[in-house]
Amino acid sequence: MSNSSNKKSKGKEHKSKTINVDINRDIYDTADDHSPKFIANPGINEQIVRLISNTKQEPEWMLNIRLKAFKLFQKTAIPTWGPDLSELDLNKIIYFIDPNATETNSWDQVPDEIKETFEKLGIPEAEKKALAGVGAQYDSGMVYHNLQKKLKDQGVIFENMDVAIHKYPDLVKKHFMTSCIPVNDHKFVMLHAAVWSGGTFIYIPKNIKVDLPLQAYFRMNGKQGGQFEHTLIIVDEGAELHYIEGCSSPRYQQSSLHAGCVEIFVKEGATMRYTSIENWSRNVYNLNTKRALVNRNAKMIWTNGNMGSQKTMLYPCSILIGENAHSESLGIAFAGNEQDQDTGSKVIHAASNTTSIIKAKSISKDGGISSYRGLVKVTPNAKNIKSNVQCDALLLDDKSVSKTFPAMSINSPTSRVGHEASVSKVSEEQLFYLQSRGLSEEQAIKVIVGGFISPIVKALPLEYAIELNKLIELEVEGM
Amino acid sequence: METTKEIQTLKIKNLHVEVEGKEILHGITLDFESGNVHAIMGPNGSGKSTLANAIMGHPKYKITKGKILFNGQDITNYSVKERADLGLFLSFQYPAEVAGVTISNFLREAINTKREREGQEKLSVIDSYKLLKEKMELLDMDPKFRTRDLNSGFSGGEKKRSEMLQLLLLKPVFAILDETDSGLDVDGIKAVAKAIHIARKDSPMGIILITHYEHFMRELSPDKVTVLCNGKIIQQGSKELAKKIQEKGFNQFVNEQSNN
Numbered sequence A: 001m002s003n004s005s006n007k008k009s010k011g012k013e014h015k016s017k018t019i020n021v022d023i024n025r026d027i028y029d030t031a032d033d034h035s036p037k038f039i040a041n042p043g044i045n046e047q048i049v050r051l052i053s054n055t056k057q058e059p060e061w062m063l064n065i066r067l068k069a070f071k072l073f074q075k076t077a078i079p080t081w082g083p084d085l086s087e088l089d090l091n092k093i094i095y096f097i098d099p100n101a102t103e104t105n106s107w108d109q110v111p112d113e114i115k116e117t118f119e120k121l122g123i124p125e126a127e128k129k130a131l132a133g134v135g136a137q138y139d140s141g142m143v144y145h146n147l148q149k150k151l152k153d154q155g156v157i158f159e160n161m162d163v164a165i166h167k168y169p170d171l172v173k174k175h176f177m178t179s180c181i182p183v184n185d186h187k188f189v190m191l192h193a194a195v196w197s198g199g200t201f202i203y204i205p206k207n208i209k210v211d212l213p214l215q216a217y218f219r220m221n222g223k224q225g226g227q228f229e230h231t232l233i234i235v236d237e238g239a240e241l242h243y244i245e246g247c248s249s250p251r252y253q254q255s256s257l258h259a260g261c262v263e264i265f266v267k268e269g270a271t272m273r274y275t276s277i278e279n280w281s282r283n284v285y286n287l288n289t290k291r292a293l294v295n296r297n298a299k300m301i302w303t304n305g306n307m308g309s310q311k312t313m314l315y316p317c318s319i320l321i322g323e324n325a326h327s328e329s330l331g332i333a334f335a336g337n338e339q340d341q342d343t344g345s346k347v348i349h350a351a352s353n354t355t356s357i358i359k360a361k362s363i364s365k366d367g368g369i370s371s372y373r374g375l376v377k378v379t380p381n382a383k384n385i386k387s388n389v390q391c392d393a394l395l396l397d398d399k400s401v402s403k404t405f406p407a408m409s410i411n412s413p414t415s416r417v418g419h420e421a422s423v424s425k426v427s428e429e430q431l432f433y434l435q436s437r438g439l440s441e442e443q444a445i446k447v448i449v450g451g452f453i454s455p456i457v458k459a460l461p462l463e464y465a466i467e468l469n470k471l472i473e474l475e476v477e478g479m
Numbered sequence B: 001m002e003t004t005k006e007i008q009t010l011k012i013k014n015l016h017v018e019v020e021g022k023e024i025l026h027g028i029t030l031d032f033e034s035g036n037v038h039a040i041m042g043p044n045g046s047g048k049s050t051l052a053n054a055i056m057g058h059p060k061y062k063i064t065k066g067k068i069l070f071n072g073q074d075i076t077n078y079s080v081k082e083r084a085d086l087g088l089f090l091s092f093q094y095p096a097e098v099a100g101v102t103i104s105n106f107l108r109e110a111i112n113t114k115r116e117r118e119g120q121e122k123l124s125v126i127d128s129y130k131l132l133k134e135k136m137e138l139l140d141m142d143p144k145f146r147t148r149d150l151n152s153g154f155s156g157g158e159k160k161r162s163e164m165l166q167l168l169l170l171k172p173v174f175a176i177l178d179e180t181d182s183g184l185d186v187d188g189i190k191a192v193a194k195a196i197h198i199a200r201k202d203s204p205m206g207i208i209l210i211t212h213y214e215h216f217m218r219e220l221s222p223d224k225v226t227v228l229c230n231g232k233i234i235q236q237g238s239k240e241l242a243k244k245i246q247e248k249g250f251n252q253f254v255n256e257q258s259n260n
């Protein structure tokens, strides 16, 4: 981190705004001294899988899922169709770290080091101001958890996944890696199923509309740590939820792996909005799987911001299984020096009169690679479907790269599917114009980038819009 | 509240400018003073915009010979931002479009950058809105215009008004108006001229007025006129020459000149 002094002086430019947004990369990239209760040896084997299950005192059925997944994992090759993963050594990853803290629902009881980290990230303030509940994951365990009383009284469940298994076994067993993301989906899903730990379980009962967003902040700590949190969200008939997940992690020399899973069930007539800002540090492989099953008259809206990590493979997917189901996917990816952001979105139209919109924006700088990889699939039985895909790339210099892989598989003649793609460069004329008004070159680029992503940022609640803008600005500054 | 009314100067000495390897300006020498209006006229392609861009420091317009002096200071190699910081301003003939950036957000950034540099407190969103609204009224602009994307899909007249709005907010020492009148109707020209008069009452701005039309000249009554042709100065004069051009019309004036 040779440019740390440079970093500080730039950090000052961002002091004007409040809540959760006054972020300097220094905060993220410093590991704190917190000493974990238990760290497994690097590498994965059946003992580790059993140990995780044992430590959590899991029921037999969950252990069986893990063991089955582990066997599949061993037999399956690493995918080669996307970014190069040959430098990812799965034997050097630590698969389980149990934080030295038990879960609590009072901020005061959270250990100081952890609290300090979260306070830097502004979580308690954010909660007080705008959020209905906050769950924070510190490495593999939940350390802080709270939900407003009103929601609890309505029957809303917002729980650590590890706890949910014991408290709501039927709900979890029915939905956990069964019909949404089956255990055998792909190599990293198998790995996830074998070693998953922590995460969030949410259940919104019928017709309950949660009017404030629920948020969880994930943070990876501990050298070479892997993070495999599982998020399971069930939005029952006619209910509404906006769930927001923010991620950041300290920076380390050796590769860290994040392979989370998000499974969402949007029942008939329900609306689910899932927003995630993933800002992993430079050494992280972010290989994430997110999928929603969307029923009749239901709506699923994905918003994803991806930055920071060395390599990302993330393609949030909506499977529209009921008539009139709708999916929207908005994505922003930022790839800087030596980064490969392979993101996009998938929609499977498996029922008639379903509609989808995909809007993806990527920014590449200093030789970074941003790829849009998407899929629109229409099954033969689905009639009158409409889908529109638009992906725009902005290149900040000549070294940077943008690629597009928009797969379409349409087996229904009544479908209307549109696809538009654009690649633009920051132009000399734009830079000259903005600088002629007294902006520095860096400011001018930030203004142009801010304008480029604004159609997506505008769809976010204010604090997150500001946070995402700040994070992108920090990326533009180049860390 | 200007306390110093000292005259500021911008001097162009024997300027040779090249674009993409081709020399466009062949030795231009000009003196500008704050408080004055200096009209630069000339047929299409004579090098007026090239001169404007070279003065503002566009990297594509290479100064191969000659100097630009601001209050005696050699600024020939200054970056565009450094020139903007000194108080140079160009109202572009073809302003660049920036999608997704609203006029109000951009102008707040520009104003606050200037205020910060000058040791003033930044304007809040509300104060900058008030300031923007006040200046927009001067230019007969609809306040809703502030939410439009910078120069994106603007009509010719909207672009020129937006350039003038920026001039009123940034209060430069020297403003180059590159064909600000083209694209404006008669009322537009009047509104812009009125706004410039008001701005000049606050601070003694120097105006470098690039135009082919007499109308704008009449509104701003230049103190000096320079006529460019093929990258060279072919005529120069004071108020009298300006009057002559205004009376005869620029085209007829140029024709007479070339017949001589």
Ligand SMILES: Nc1ncnc2c1ncn2[C@@H]1O[C@H](COP(=O)(O)OP(=O)(O)O)[C@@H](O)[C@H]1O
Pocket (backbone or CB within 6 Å): B019, B020, B024, B042, B043, B044, B045, B046, B047, B048, B049, B050, B051, B060
């Ligand atoms: N950006 C540019 N690229 C290439 N040629 C240019 C550029 N700008 C100006 N020129 C050339 O320089 C000459 C003068 O143009 P310009 O300065 O735009 O004239 P005016 O503004 O007087 O109409 C023209 O021949 C024009 O083609």
Ligand SMILES: [Mg+2]
Pocket (backbone or CB within 6 Å): B048, B049, B050, B093, B178, B179
């Ligand atoms: Mg011109």
